[in-house]
Amino acid sequence: MTEDEVVEWVAAELEAGRGGRIVTPNVDICRAAGTDPALKELVCSAELVVTDGMPLVWAARLLGTPVPGRVTGADLIWSLSDLAARRGWPVYLLGGPPGVARRAAAELTGRHPGLKVCGVHAPPYHFDATPEGSDRVRRKVVAARPRLVFVGLGFPRQDRLIADLRAELPGVWFLGCGAAIAFAAGTVARAPEWMRRAGLEWAFRLVSEPGRLARRYLVDDLPFAARLLGGCLAARLRPR
Template sequence: MGKNGHKRITLLGVEIDSYPFDVFMHKLEEQMRRGKGTYVVTPNVDHIVRLKTDGEFREVYRRASFVVPDGVPLLWASRWLGKSLPERITGADLFPRLSARAAETGRSIFLLGATPSVCERVIARLRGEHPKIKVAGHYSPPFGFEKCQDELKKIVQTLKQAKPDVVFAALGTPKQEKLIFHLRTQVPVKLFLGVGAAFDFYSGEKKRAPAWLQKAGLEWAFRLAHEPGRLWKRYLVNDPRFFWWVVSEKFLGKVHD
């Protein structure tokens, strides 16, 4: 068991919650009912690699309410190391599920990130699928927002005025996680979740990998083929270290902290 009684495993020095999707949704609902400031992180290979060198990112993870596995390679590694994570739980899959749940419970949502046009298309689709959904607003921070104190203050004020129950942040890693960590004590929100490219997928701005590629652990290859200029270094230079670390832990018992 991990903190707060969570069922957790430790993979390459990172504690990860070990729940099937539906069980996690139930646990998250229970946590949200207890109060505000709940936030979820969804580690993939890129996150694990970043955590080795980014102290601020490690603190975000250490304080997270839930840590659920986004990447299929994490499932493979956990099973190979005899720890077995049961299921992939991605931000892109959580976004529509939690939005539907918000519509059922009367909770309001806020979209933070992507472009204004993408957010508007997301909202239009949500309202078409869930007529009762309450959208408190949306905001698209400019490039470099994380380095500008005035912009960070603007985000806080925007959320305070909107008063959402749930904030979905689609700003990319590690920006969205670090911003959520900052916001959680500044704004009285029940749940913060970083969802990566979920708005782009949901709006149709970008095509998500077919389900069979996702299941095969090849969503990264699909994304690399569609965005080589942005993603080549992540997938071809940085992330391969993860696989060496897994082999090292398996055969040498060495955990790369």
């Protein structure tokens, strides 16, 4: 699906009173899901799964089953906020360091003046270490009565929480959006457009946050991406 098609789909489902969740896998999420059946099920059971990450776009092309392009959480947080502003649907922002979700809400409402933000919350990093901590976060979201929830807690923490909330809020749409809340707030810089198109957003983020991302990108994700693309090319060339 394209980004516009995702927005149209969510709009139609919300109009019909049906909720859902959106997962935007990148290389790191695919690597994790490829080695853990529970995480694979967490991804594959979502109502919408769209491609975030140019290596996945390239892999699909190599297999002869191309996708339209990237659909990222960092973009969807804006386009879905535009939808919510036009329809009068309240949104909730969950995640990021203290103050970041509130700043992101201000940026989103500044661009979309009709947007209603019914709540923001930045839970402590290990909020889900105890059932009580998870329950407090869930109660805040449920009490706010949102129609759209943007959850930026990183995979798989955000997606496990969303799966739990889906049972309590069956008519709500959830977007697991990772760093998108920080991008929207402007506290973390996003790569220039040309780097995103070229599949180099990871390099920009690595330079920006080497201490946090070096091992993930260089040790874990880069070899996985190379194996993925090599395997897809081999499958494409294999005689049928």
